[in-house]
Amino acid sequence: SKADDPDAGKGQRVMIIGGDGYCGWATALHLSNRGYEVCIVDNLCRRGMDDSLGFNSLTPIRGIHERVRKWKEVSGKDIELFIGDVCDYEFLSATFKKFEPTAAVHFGEQRSAPYSMMDRTKAVFTQTNNVMGNINLMYAIKEFAPDCHLIKLGTMGEYGTPNIDIEEGYLTVEHNGRTDTLPYPKQGNSFYHLSKCHDSTNMIFCTKAWQMRTTDLNQGVVYGVATEETMMDPALINRLDYDAVFGTALNRFCIQAAVGHPMTVYGKGGQTRGFLDIRDTVRCIQIACDNPADKGEMRIYNQFTEQFSVNELAALITEAGKKIGLDPQVINVPNPRTEMEEHYYNAKNSKLQDLGLEPHLMSDALMDSLLKIIIEYKDRVDKSLILPGVNWTESASVGQQLEKAEKVKA
Amino acid sequence: SKADDPDAGKGQRVMIIGGDGYCGWATALHLSNRGYEVCIVDNLCRRGMDDSLGFNSLTPIRGIHERVRKWKEVSGKDIELFIGDVCDYEFLSATFKKFEPTAAVHFGEQRSAPYSMMDRTKAVFTQTNNVMGNINLMYAIKEFAPDCHLIKLGTMGEYGTPNIDIEEGYLTVEHNGRTDTLPYPKQGNSFYHLSKCHDSTNMIFCTKAWQMRTTDLNQGVVYGVATEETMMDPALINRLDYDAVFGTALNRFCIQAAVGHPMTVYGKGGQTRGFLDIRDTVRCIQIACDNPADKGEMRIYNQFTEQFSVNELAALITEAGKKIGLDPQVINVPNPRTEMEEHYYNAKNSKLQDLGLEPHLMSDALMDSLLKIIIEYKDRVDKSLILPGVNWTESASVGQQLEKAEKVKA
Ligand SMILES: NC(=O)c1ccc[n+]([C@@H]2O[C@H](COP(=O)([O-])OP(=O)(O)OC[C@H]3O[C@@H](n4cnc5c(N)ncnc54)[C@H](O)[C@@H]3O)[C@@H](O)[C@H]2O)c1
Ligand SMILES: NC(=O)c1ccc[n+]([C@@H]2O[C@H](COP(=O)([O-])OP(=O)(O)OC[C@H]3O[C@@H](n4cnc5c(N)ncnc54)[C@H](O)[C@@H]3O)[C@@H](O)[C@H]2O)c1
Numbered sequence: 156s157k158a159d160d161p162d163a164g165k166g167q168r169v170m171i172i173g174g175d176g177y178c179g180w181a182t183a184l185h186l187s188n189r190g191y192e193v194c195i196v197d198n199l200c201r202r203g204m205d206d207s208l209g210f211n212s213l214t215p216i217r218g219i220h221e222r223v224r225k226w227k228e229v230s231g232k233d234i235e236l237f238i239g240d241v242c243d244y245e246f247l248s249a250t251f252k253k254f255e256p257t258a259a260v261h262f263g264e265q266r267s268a269p270y271s272m273m274d275r276t277k278a279v280f281t282q283t284n285n286v287m288g289n290i291n292l293m294y295a296i297k298e299f300a301p302d303c304h305l306i307k308l309g310t311m312g313e314y315g316t317p318n319i320d321i322e323e324g325y326l327t328v329e330h331n332g333r334t335d336t337l338p339y340p341k342q343g344n345s346f347y348h349l350s351k352c353h354d355s356t357n358m359i360f361c362t363k364a365w366q367m368r369t370t371d372l373n374q375g376v377v378y379g380v381a382t383e384e385t386m387m388d389p390a391l392i393n394r395l396d397y398d399a400v401f402g403t404a405l406n407r408f409c410i411q412a413a414v415g416h417p418m419t420v421y422g423k424g425g426q427t428r429g430f431l432d433i434r435d436t437v438r439c440i441q442i443a444c445d446n447p448a449d450k451g452e453m454r455i456y457n458q459f460t461e462q463f464s465v466n467e468l469a470a471l472i473t474e475a476g477k478k479i480g481l482d483p484q485v486i487n488v489p490n491p492r493t494e495m496e497e498h499y500y501n502a503k504n505s506k507l508q509d510l511g512l513e514p515h516l517m518s519d520a521l522m523d524s525l526l527k528i529i530i531e532y533k534d535r536v537d538k539s540l541i542l543p544g545v546n547w548t549e550s551a552s553v554g555q556q557l558e559k560a561e562k563v564k565a
Numbered sequence: 566s567k568a569d570d571p572d573a574g575k576g577q578r579v580m581i582i583g584g585d586g587y588c589g590w591a592t593a594l595h596l597s598n599r600g601y602e603v604c605i606v607d608n609l610c611r612r613g614m615d616d617s618l619g620f621n622s623l624t625p626i627r628g629i630h631e632r633v634r635k636w637k638e639v640s641g642k643d644i645e646l647f648i649g650d651v652c653d654y655e656f657l658s659a660t661f662k663k664f665e666p667t668a669a670v671h672f673g674e675q676r677s678a679p680y681s682m683m684d685r686t687k688a689v690f691t692q693t694n695n696v697m698g699n700i701n702l703m704y705a706i707k708e709f710a711p712d713c714h715l716i717k718l719g720t721m722g723e724y725g726t727p728n729i730d731i732e733e734g735y736l737t738v739e740h741n742g743r744t745d746t747l748p749y750p751k752q753g754n755s756f757y758h759l760s761k762c763h764d765s766t767n768m769i770f771c772t773k774a775w776q777m778r779t780t781d782l783n784q785g786v787v788y789g790v791a792t793e794e795t796m797m798d799p800a801l802i803n804r805l806d807y808d809a810v811f812g813t814a815l816n817r818f819c820i821q822a823a824v825g826h827p828m829t830v831y832g833k834g835g836q837t838r839g840f841l842d843i844r845d846t847v848r849c850i851q852i853a854c855d856n857p858a859d860k861g862e863m864r865i866y867n868q869f870t871e872q873f874s875v876n877e878l879a880a881l882i883t884e885a886g887k888k889i890g891l892d893p894q895v896i897n898v899p900n901p902r903t904e905m906e907e908h909y910y911n912a913k914n915s916k917l918q919d920l921g922l923e924p925h926l927m928s929d930a931l932m933d934s935l936l937k938i939i940i941e942y943k944d945r946v947d948k949s950l951i952l953p954g955v956n957w958t959e960s961a962s963v964g965q966q967l968e969k970a971e972k973v974k975a
Pocket of ligand 1: 242261266
């Protein structure tokens, strides 16, 4: 199948923006391994955020230059590296002229909801970095590569939790006897999620006005650390975040279970979301590359494979953990977010499967891609990072945050 | 009625952001004249844009310091002036602490669709200035004046031209047997209109997460120059834009008619929009001030009084012009925008009228507030400014724009 064909990508030149990140790194290697000509664009700001906040990946990730060198050694394939910021149009223009992409996969955004809610500066950074970076990218495509297919990562969180079924991007509405198919109404629940709503809204316009080819992937929560390529050598290993800012629920629960800390369920635990294995993320991007949108068309797919409530996640991990000698426990902690803890949730996700995606199941993945690797690196866990973090209603100016911190100390 | 009561505003302290602009100046005087304690916040960037592009108001507007001094002389009322940028949080914080507003009316955004489509830099400026300014404002309210009512100017252009009725902000959807009331789907048609979509999407979240009081006014195209207060003295006169970037269709048509230039209808002229008289704008803001939203509630009103197609506008002006000895003509010019030229349009606008708005009619306003004033200042018209301007599909990087300009010269 195309998923394994080493020549699948022949003739495609794919720019992976955010290629030093969790999804981007795995995707770059997946595509490179299948004959796509790949380059990575990244300003490494994510590594800087980890440093600033005192976080670290559970797995010992290498620098991007070393990673790429090692990949060449292991696979014989080149990945060209462009270190710079997509918000810097001069850099981005030069990169486009040099690499001449046929597709640009855009992972390069600030992607943590709690980070965007820490304080005003980070809220503004998140929306500026994400929205303006994406505008720049659309201008660069228009100016230097008008046929280039923009594959943009969105999030299922753009939809919020409406009381009706979540469709894939568009909703056909009958109203007062007339009908139209409109962009699905968006209700982001953090400055991060909102930045993705803005990206999508901007893309709908540019796709039409500039006759671009675009695909918007509303991705669910990604879990797991192992993909075929990132496990080929320890120097290729992918990141695994478990802090309260960048760690997503499932990764965090697994690490908590592994070190004998109770899994911290926020509130009632009825919050339901879509999830997918990192091995499905890389395959979805390949599918998007191989099925470019027409000029003036914006395809929107919901990129997740299964949906679970937080309580269901905890139950799955408890079951899997017991099989390998762990004894996972649950505690319910006050919810730092403003969100519904019990709600209807039914999101559609058939489009990518119609195009060939064969989903991994979480119940299997927990064992072969997650818990075992975590146990391997368990001595690296910094226990101070596994408690809940940022509070949605407290999000304040930097000055106020510092004042509060003073009071706590005093 | 409240519309005329000189003590209507007692106890209210209203911050007018963008108070040196077209809508903001008229609103500041209207409220000041009715007993509201008013301050103006403005960074005067709009005057700078006019200077850069070689534009000027038809009417000879005075500097903001002189305007405010004259108002004190004419009315005996003080308007405090804060010159600075809402994107500068240090300035905004100090202003909030000093003035302690009970309401903040936010007009202070880059508000021209063509300006936002001129080049990439102006697209990014528009979305940064507008979206980040509005985020700052919400943080300032949260931090310094949590009871303050945010009255935010949006635009009817956020809705685009859907094939169903346009409701006031929310749409009740029945889908697969379930029902929810959701934010009305937005389809902005320029980086400017999109910035307003983003503002609204951000506001919905902050209103809920931070229990703010907010009102979003989706305003139609404003026309006219005369309000009671701005006509009290020549030094108080309001701006009247007629260039192809900041001038809106109606104002431009009137000026074209007055100087004997045919009215430049873009494309087929079937484009239909909502309109209102500047005298209704100021009254709508007063109504919003007097009817604050509850904590955690976001009110959304469609702020326009009549809807017309471009061809209908031209016909109205032809009729009015003939009565005062003009002979207005029409030419259809190629449409520089990407937009539908024939479409369904039926937008609701009952909420503000239910709260007491008594609309002026365009057919009357053309005579008493627009054509006569234009004729008075007609010698100031710069004829080079009345042709169509910015092209939507050409919007490029600054470098590309300069290159094109070179080619035209060569
Ligand atoms: N991880 C998930 O569960 C998940 C879920 C839904 C959507 N997504 C989306 O997928 C994308 C990738 O997520 P991830 O988990 O790999 O995040 P990540 O933080 O691991 O990677 C993002 C990368 O982008 C880079 N980057 C950020 N801003 C940049 C800029 N202005 N210029 C250049 N590079 C920049 C960072 O340095 C980082 O390497 C994001 O857009 C995210 O919103 C992720
Ligand atoms: N005029 C219309 O027809 C119309 C229609 C719909 C909506 N609106 C909205 O109403 C508002 C006012 O429009 P207008 O026609 O009076 O525009 P305007 O350009 O005349 O006034 C806007 C004012 O805001 C100021 N400003 C802009 N950015 C600022 C910043 N960052 N900090 C401080 N001040 C800033 C400008 O200097 C200017 O004085 C805008 O938000 C606009 O989008 C206007």
